[in-house]
Amino acid sequence: MANRTFFKVIGFALMVFVLSASAGDVPPLEERVRETQLDNGLKVVVVERPNAPxxxxxxxxxxxxxxxxxxxxxxxxxxxxxxxxxxETIGTTDFSKEKPIMEEIEEVATSMRDLRISLEKWRFDIFEKYTAEIKSNLSPEIRQTIQQDEASKWKAILDELPVYFQELPEEMKQTSWLLKERNRDFWKDYRKVLGFRQRISELITEQRKHIxxxxxxxxxxxxxxxxxxxxxxxxxxxxxxxxxxxxxxxxxxxxxxxxxxxxxxxxxxxxxxxxxxxxxxxxxxxxxxxxxxxxxxxxxxxxxxxxxxxxxxxxxxxxxxxxxxxxxxxxxxxxxxxxxxxxxxxxxxxxxxxxxSSWEMGEVAHEVTIKEEPQTGERRIEVEFKAEPQMIVGWHVPAAPHPDAYALEIMAQVLSSGRTSRFYKSIFEQQQISAGPPRASIGPGNRYPGIFFVFGSPNGAHSNEDLEAAVYIELEKLKTDVVAEREMERIFNNYKSRQLRKLRSNQWLAFSLSRGFTNTGDWSSSIREYQRVLEVTPEDIKRVANKYLTKTNRTVAYLVKPEEHVDNAEPQTGGPGL
Amino acid sequence: MKNQSYLLLIILSTILVLSGCSSTSMNYRDIEVPPVEWSPPEFKEFDLPNGIAGLIVEDHEVPLVDFYLSFPSPSDPADKVGLASMTGWALRNGGSVNIPADSLNYLVEFKAASIGVSAGQEQLQVYGFCLKDDLGLLLEIARDLIDNPAYPEDKIEFRRSNMLEGIRRSNDNPRGIGSREIYKLLYPDHPWGRENSTTTVNAISRDDIMNYHNQVFQTEGAVFGVVGDITLEEAKELTSKHFGDFKGGDVAIEPLPKAGEAAKPGIYYAYKDVTQAYVYAGHRTITYDDPRSHAAQIMNYILGSGMQSILSKRIRVDEGLAYGTGSRFSAPVPIEGTFTAFASTRLAEAGRTLGLMNEVISDYAENGPTQEQFDQALKAYVNSYVWKYESSEDMLYRLVYLKWRGLPLDSPQRDLEAYQNLTIEDVKQAAKELLHPDNMIKVVVGDKDQLDQPLESFGEVIELDISTE
Structure with a gap:
């Protein structure tokens, strides 16, 4: 392969991140990064890239x-x-005038929160239902006013309350009776809630004169x-x-x-x-x-x-x-x-x-010490939603710098990166099971152990179950056979060229250095991780596939349409969830 | 060969003038914003031996090259909506008679390159990204696909079933429904308002695809653009080698038809079982060559673009009714564009939101912006012009567009001058003349039975049929 040599050069140059074909080597990224730390702990990281002003x-x-x-x-x-x-100076005409108003808002909001907690959610939800009901029956004139002034909305609802109560639908009268248990005065509480809302609205209107x-x-x-x-x-x-x-x-x-x-x-x-x-x-x-x-x-x-x-x-x-x-x-x-x-x-x-430098230090953001308990068996859930089916299946995996994390990263690419990837070729193109090529990825964070997951949608002729089975067949192959050298080489070539592409952008460079910091506290970890990924071997992939992709360690979620509710239907037994 | 290095000097002096500091108390206005001197990246034009226009932006920072090859294309026939999209996909994914699709994919992906075809209403584009040494290979592949496309039946059928699947899923996301339906109403019976359906997708045959292919690929109106680690000489040599003798068809491409009347103003409603209502309101506008088109952009920026806009301030910041709200004003080159305002809000406040949106637009149409709003908007427009030259790739892409459209390549600069010459009166006039709050098409997606006020209170409600059967 004639171009292979060229790629090796790129491979080397990529460690140094930048190669200028005509002007000789530009210093590697880690050498282009300038950093300092202020006495208060603030890290300042700079890459000079004077391409545009x-x-x-x-x-x-x-x-x-x-x-x-x-x-x-x-x-x-x-x-x-x-x-x-x-x-205190931006976003305000006079902060000293805002401050007392904000304090009063906070008092009212705290009282409202306390009341809300003591009422419990189900009672509060009934309030919200009443509010919506009253609001939808307000006269057009009142509605015109409340468009202008939020506080008047709560006042209008308060005013309507007695009238509304007289004409309360039977169903609601019953709930209101229920609300009287524990000797609560439902209407008094409801008036309080509306009053708090009205007061907060008035105060915000007042504060906005200075905002x-x-x-x-x-x-x-x-x-x-x-x-x-x-x-x-x-x-x-x-x-x-x-x-x-x-x-x-x-x-x-x-x-x-x-x-x-x-x-x-x-x-x-x-x-x-x-x-x-x-x-x-x-x-x-x-x-x-x-x-x-x-x-x-x-x-x-x-x-x-x-x-x-x-x-x-x-x-x-x-x-x-x-x-x-x-x-x-x-x-x-x-x-x-x-x-x-x-x-x-x-x-x-x-x-x-x-x-x-005058910014005062805070508490050092602690690490999340809680660990996910090892899974003791497959977890399987259904999520009801009025849309066509989708599914996710995933396995708990370690986070970098655990050595297995890098092999898992490459494994995701073998499965779903490009038209020659395994999911694309087998599940999407040849078997035609999915609506699009399923995607493999690792998430939802990078700092702590996450999930290696596969996300896909079956097409109209297939079900979530068919798609799930097809995904497992591809994963089993990873457990029994090593990935071919040439396939690995293609993955690495693309991995490198993607990194190279990012170097053309201030944003990508900044995000990469910043993410290294949020993940580990050190920007240079992003460069180290990149290098570690390039050391992954086919044997590593086979090993991690066997180690993590087990049924016990697995969680499966299906998006399904809710069952249609038919009038007078007998209660279902033995349905989902039983 | 033309250079363009005079452009940014104008821009940067503008930054200086507009950001000049006025000294009052100790605040941000005391910070000096000094001028900078800088020349924008150069571009060069060249012609291929067969007359195809060539454009290049050299950028040797990393050893990568991107190219675009644009061809004018006709819009889809009404009974075959989806033809361009299916052709573009099948050209790339069907391979050529010389290289089967699978071999093509392995070759391209092994080289960490990518090659693609995108086909839309007026333009078909073949593009590629690669390491600099692979550009010749990619151009060779592109030429082979154009001269000897395979369009295998199985690939066409595969794409057809995927498109049908997409149609089946097209109502899954409520946001998409609203923006799709308002376009259908703004451009009824016009390519910009047409959506593919099961019927139109099923009507497309391999012959249709071949005919479309043979018509689109021709030298007339074609543009080649390249950016990255490549010199003008290299670009000339490679394009001459691979495309210099390309001829293609000679049947003239039908221009985009004129747009007829929009649907009648009113409330259009589509049921969707979700917890928010998605509200769109809009009407048709003007074309790019209308003398008010620059004022219209500033006018819309103030009304509905970004957090500091009036719609965002009233609907989001003041009232907390929506996370996403704003407006868009387009003045395209070929036909009249659209003004559309948008908000997604909880069902129990949707009526209030729709009323407020109406009121804000009406009030703005009548009174226009304040001096402060106008000054802020103009500064923002002019000072952010520098971003157009931040990335060589974006710059080349825009140049290819201008060339394909037949617009002057210094259009961005002309636009800038037009913006700089605007007065608040121009913007007020644009608001008055170009916003029609009383004649808007309004689309509401959600559950109207749960709204805070009957939808009928806004006018006659017309139910939309969004079924995908």
Whole structure:
């Protein structure tokens, strides 16, 4: 093969990451990375890449959803939303006027939360049902007003309450009678809930007189920003932004202020936004199935929880809890700043010192010590959803730097990377069982032991069961036969070329160095991992396939259509779940 | 051969002017934003011996090369929607009479390269990404596929069954339903509003595919673009070698037909058993050459693009009604574009959201932006222009598009100048003339029985049939 030599060269050069064919070797990536650490622990990592007058920045914390306490799930993701709300000087015309209002909001919200907890969810759900019912019967005139003013909505519902109660449907009268057990005065509690909501709305309206909404976003976008966003994972959180490079000092100033002096204003309206975000995921069959799958696979480890949090936890979240979460973990000693682009490292270090050195240290984000209990038998769940079937099957596997993790990574590629991969050829193309080629991957995080999983959809002529069986046949082959040298070579070639492709992008470089930090605390781990993957042998793959892909270690989730409810049908016996 | 290095100097001085600091108290405005000097990547034009237009952006950072070969293509006949897509797939996945598909896949993937064919409404594109030394091989494969396509029956049938499966699954995600249905209503009986169906996919024969193939592949209007670790001389040599003698067909390609009337304004509803309502509202707009098209983009940016937009502020930030909300305004080259606003919200607030969306658009159409909103938007537009030159790959891709469209290659610069010359009055006028809040097609996907107010209160409700049978 004539080009093989060329590839070997690339293989070597890739360790050094960059090869310029005409201009000779450029220094390897690890030599291009410049780093420093401030006295408060903040790590600053820079790659100078002056191709265009822009830079891409990531501020990453080793704080993800896995670290959250029970009952406080979703705070890390919620924080992501709140850190766009401004500081004591950004996003406000006068913070001193906002502060007392925020304190009062917090008092009301806390009382409402306490009441809500004491009422228990089922009673509260009945309140919500009443509210919806009353709201849908409001007159068009009232509706016109409440479009303008949220507080008046709660007032209108309060006003309608007595009338409404007179005409209560029979079914609801019965529930309302039920609500009187334990000597509760249902209507009194309901009025209290509505009153709290009305009061919070009024206070927010008052506070908004002093708020400059979206000021941070407006400043950055006016400067020509790109990708102003943030992402929360199980293992860490990344705040990202691209800017023209002449804005470096402005960025330092604004980000230092953003992370040193955040103000969590508009917390309670944002709580509603987050519930819509959650609903969006739940209305997508694929993401809904995946969530239910990890929930079944992880019983003790927090990888089983949704990153966005449990719905009930979000509904009960308080701004003061966000304050605590922030003060506990969002310090410089859990943080790495990564900048790639048209900047000078020395200048970045100087400005980081100038603006970030007064940032006070927080608690060191602890490792999640809880381990997933070894599985004692196959777990199998059905997830009902009105959509065509899909399925996921997965096995618990170790995380890097465990030596098996790298073989599993390559195994996933043997199975599902490209048109010549095994799933594509066999299951999708030859047997024509699936709607698209099934995908093999490892998730949902990288810092702790995760799941090697296969995600697929059967086509109309086949069932989830057919697809599952076909997947197992391919996996069995991995246990009995070693992967051919040529197949390995193809996988490695593609692995290398993908890495090479990433080097053309500031964003990819920054993400790679930042992820190394969130996974292990050290950016260079991403480079080491890359090298370890290239050392995987066919024997390794056979060994890990036998070691992990067992029935005992397996979790299977099917997306199925709910059974149609037929009137007067006899109760089913022996159906699913019995 | 033309260079383009004058372009960015204009942009960067703009950054300086617009970001100039005004000194008040100790705040972010005190931070100096200095000017930078920089020249954008150069591009060069060349012609292949047979007249195909060539474009190159050299970038020697890593030993990789990407190429695109674009051909003008006709839109699908109404009774054979899916023809272009099926042809593109079967060309790439069916191999040639010389190289069977399997061998082609093994060869390409062993080399860590990729080759693909994408076919849409007006353009068919053959593209490839590879290590620099493999470009000749990829071009040879591309030429072979074009000259000697195999289109094996079994591959065509395989693709057909996959497309039918896609149709069967097309109502699984509620978001997709709304955006699909509003397009059908905005462009009834026009290629942009057509969706493939079981009937149209089943109607496509191998002969249709061959005819389409023979018509599309011709030198007239074709554009070749390459970017990466390659010199102009190398590009000329390789393209001459592999495509210099290519001739292809000579039947003129039908341009995209003009768009007829949109469906009548009103409330269109599709039932879906989900916990949110997906609300789309929109109408048709203008074409790119309309003198108001630049003002229209700024106008829409202020209304519905990004977190600082009015729709996001009112629906998301103030009221907490939606996570996703915004609007889009398109002014395409060939036919009139669309304005569409979007929100996904809980069912129990969907009526309020739809009412609020209407109100925000009406109010904005009447009053336009504030001076502050206008200044912010213009700065954002002009200062972010530099990103168009951040990546050589993106730059080449855009140049290929402009060339294929027959637009001047300095269009981005002309656009920039047009933006810089806008006044708030232009944007107010665009809002007044180009938004039609009283004549919008509204699509609601969800369960209307669970809404906070009857959908009928917004007007006559027309039920959409979204069944895939």
């Amino acid at each position: 822009v830079f891409f920045s990531l501020i990453a914390f080793r704080v993800g959803s896995s670290i959250e306490d029970v009952g406080k799930s979703g705070l890390s993701h919620f924080m992501e939303h709140m850190l766009f709300k401004g500081t 400059q909404q979206n000021e941070l976003t407006s400043i950055y976008s006016a400067q020509g920003s790109q990708m102003l966003n943030a992402g929360t994972g199980y293992d860490g959180t990344q705040y990202m932004l691209g800017l023209p490079s002449n804005n470096l000092e402005l960025w330092m100033f604004l980000e230092a202020d953003r992370f040193k002096n955040p103000v969590f204003r508009e917390f309670y309206s944002e709580r509603e936004v987050i519930q819509e975000e959650l609903a969006m995921y739940e209305n997508s069959p694929g993401s809904f199935l995946f969530q239910k799958f990890v929930q079944a696979a992880f019983v003790s480890h927090p990888y089983g929880r949704p990153i966005i949090g449990w719905k009930e936890d979000i509904q009960l979240a308080l701004r003061t809890e966000m304050d605590n979460h922030y003060h506990r973990y969002y310090g410089p000693n859990n943080c790495q700043m990564t900048i790639v682009g048209d900047v000078k490292a020395e200048e970045v270090f100087r400005l980081a010192e100038k603006y970030f």
